[in-house]
Amino acid sequence: MxxxxxxxxxxxxxxxxxxxxxxxxxxxxxxxxTVKHAHHATDIDQPGRDSHRHRQAGARQVLLATPHRWALMEELRGAPEPxxxxxxxxxxxxxxVLVEGYKSAAHPKIEAHRAATGRGLLAPDNPTIRAVASDAPVETALPRFDLDDIAGIADFILSEVHP
Known part of the structure; x- marks a missing residue:
């Protein structure tokens, strides 16, 4: 993939x-x-639901299946994050597979940047970042896209993964 x-x-x-x-x-x-990484504790399950009760009781994995989707939840129970x-x-x-987050992982990335955050670019210190998508002009030697140029960003990503 x-x-x-x-x-x-x-x-x-x-x-x-x-x-x-x-x-x-x-x-x-x-x-x-897609894969979304979250640094904070988050729960896709809801307290009081049967699947939540299974996890609370100590189940290592809970697979929740419905006619429209299924989800597999795995409790790490103190093990390190995979x-x-x-x-x-x-x-x-x-x-x-589009991965959101995982700044330091080895896969190639595009950096999303908004001037309103008041933060500089990650790209100068991260060689895995191949382009920047920003809502304001930024100084970079990398390809730069307007954050709303979705077709252009998609073209770039697809050219990177299908050379």
């Missing part, structure tokens, strides 16, 4: 960019999956 990342500081537009890229790239007939490479092996094959 081809893997490409979207990284950037908090509130830089990463999630919106990934969402828009998924729509653009799937609209071109390709299959896309590396991205291990998590990617759990995905079904697709044309492209």
């Amino acid at each position: 081809r893997v490409y990342g979207v990284t950037g500081w908090k509130n830089s537009g990463k999630t919106t960019l990934v969402e828009r890229l998924v729509g653009e790239i799937t609209g071109r007939g390709l299959t896309v999956s 590396p991205l490479e291990d998590l990617l092996t759990r995905l079904s094959p697709v044309d492209l």
